[in-house]
Amino acid sequence: MLRPILNMTTRDEGAAARGFRLNSLEQIPVGRTARITDVPGADELSLRLLEMGLTPGTGVTIVGTAPLGDPLEVEVRGYRLSLRRREAALVNVAP
Numbered sequence: 001m002l003r004p005i006l007n008m009t010t011r012d013e014g015a016a017a018r019g020f021r022l023n024s025l026e027q028i029p030v031g032r033t034a035r036i037t038d039v040p041g042a043d044e045l046s047l048r049l050l051e052m053g054l055t056p057g058t059g060v061t062i063v064g065t066a067p068l069g070d071p072l073e074v075e076v077r078g079y080r081l082s083l084r085r086r087e088a089a090l091v092n093v094a095p
Contacts, residue, residue: 001084002082020057022025023038023082023092023095024088024090024091024092024093024094024095025054025060025062025072025074025088025089025091025093026072026085026088026089027094028062028093028095029062030062030063030064030065031060031061031062032061032062032095033059033061034059034093034094034095035057035058035059035060035062035093035094036054036055036056036057036058036091036092036093037056037093037094038056038092039054039056039090039091039092040092041072041090045087045090049087049090049091052076052081053076053077053079053081054076054091055063058065058076058077059075059076060074060075060076060084060091060093061074061079062074062077063070069085070083070084070085071083071084071085072085072088074088
């Protein structure tokens with residue numbers, strides 16, 4: 001039987017193996033708190049999210065949504081921030 005030389009699991013598979021699943025911030029229900037695991041990318045929007053305090057290891061709570069579901073209101077580092085759902089989708093979190 002041949003065994004692989006390199007571990008070819010992805011970041012998400014490794015997280016699932018450790019007992020939790022990565023979600024994006026937009027998938028967290030109102031009233032729940034999650035911990036930011038990653039804001040991937042080096043584009044302008046990803047860097048702006050990091051500048052606003054959405055950094056790995058930080059706790060974030062979904063406070064509410066607008067009547068049509070967009071934008072989301074989140075609480076991070078003691079202040080509230082409104083994010084469009086497409087922006088929140090860029091932030092990976094662990095419940």
